[in-house]
Amino acid sequence: MNDITTLTLTETIEAIKQKKFSEEELNKAYLKKIAIINPKINSFLKIQKNSRGIPAAIKDAILTKGIKTTAGSKILSNFVPPYNATVIDKLLEQNISVIGKTNCDEFAMGGSGENSAFRPTKNPWDLNKVTGGSSSGSAAAIAADLSVFSLGSDTGGSIRQPASLCGVVGLKPTYGRVSRYGLIPMASSLDQIGPITKSVEDAALVLDWISGADSLDANCKDAKFSFTPSRWEPKLNGLKVGIPKEYFGEGLDPKVKAVIEEAIKKLEELEAEIVEISLPHSQYALAAYYIIVPSEVSSNMGRFDGIRFGLGRENLGQEVKRRIMLGTFALSSGYYDDYYAKAAKVRTLVKQDFEKAFDPLAGGVDVIVGPVSPTTAWNLGEKIDDPLKMYLSDIYTISANLAGIPGISLPCGFSPSTSSGQARLPVGLQILGKQWDEETILRVGFAYEQATKWHLQEPELVSRVESQESRQKGNKTGF
């Protein structure tokens, strides 16, 4: 390994401390790689040429003072925020700099990255495939080593699902752990900002930095996550892992299933106790979600009046309009009880399923493990005109948002390449935890990662550039 862009965040910090390279060299290396690879994958909408700080890529739905922020929408194509999101101020305090704003589905609405009004993000593992979404550019940028880490936002899987399809680590914190101030809202009762990183340790460190109370988000709790790496052990020592039978039924691609089952075996080898559990209302979560989200969307999108900022509403894209329509209908006179009120009650049942599964007084489990996405990355264009099919790709991730619990996606293997020339594609393992218990899911993720090292795998597109670089330069920028 001789390219500094392959280092994780914790390794980068250590290397700078030991003066193995300077911040300027670090930024130069990343900017150089962005110039070569970004035109192929469209992970950035805007690139900032810094020479100081440790570079982070920020989803374009998060406000950055003085740096154009579009949320992937034409309606904000000229919008330059006059203030920073709280998470950005917190990162700046840690000597992090914004290397660029990442592509995303318009206003974070979508599960493939294709709803960006500008251009679709492409998967670094196979340029004909989607990255997943909505934090498409944030995941692709980390998979291609174009930033040390990135921030995304997750309303129904928008961090975890693209992380899974791109083979990187993605953490959705507990709702209320991280301030949403300055995150352009989609569904306010579900939105949460979180890190996409090259390792589990990195995700924990970034969560430490960005979490904690904020007087500008009344739903953000005074509960800062604090990261102490030394307390994590390589073995799981009888930790109870629940496998929900509802996450392994019809619709799960057998190739993904095989990889996930292998990962569960690995957890067992690491001395976890594996038990089958049931989350009986899982099958209704998606229907409840697609009432609650559009309803909150229709209300949140009301601010785009073309008077104070942004262009006129005719500049909104198809999926955004679809959700505004659905939400406005669901909240309209005569339909509220049939739709929104009912969905809010089903949300309670989904939440109670998790509370029962985790209940320590009833012999509950410590974490719940399963797939992130029912399939690996699909072809660009494949689901774009079938909203329902697109929505179904979030089936295993949305329950965590409805219940407000934390979840992580981590690389756990690949669906094999095929004789017809289909490249191997990454599969993500999802670990869900109790509300406010990111610690345990990170600990399990860390043990798994250390035992398997899937996170060190790189897309061919990227390793090719890296080996060319080191040949040409004779390792001059090497480390």
Next chain:
Amino acid sequence: MNLTLDQVKHVAKLANLPLTPEEEEKYSEQLSKVLDYIEQLNSVDITNVEPTFNVTGQVNVMREDTTAGCFTQEEALSNAPKKKDGMFETKGVFEDE
């Protein structure tokens, strides 16, 4: 549930959303399909179930009653498509202005 073309037009008006005739057709069809999928909520027993609107359990979050800085007029207007005399310029409400 079938969302008719007339309903689509009505909802678009409520949402202040300019739609083309093609979009009205398309949404009538696509949203009807999504609403059909959502019908399955009717098979869940929700008797005596309280709704969940917020999961944090936070209530009455207070802050100190102090003043803090705010945007300058220039910052607040920096993204406005139309401004006049240091104010946002809007369309007239009662007549075409």
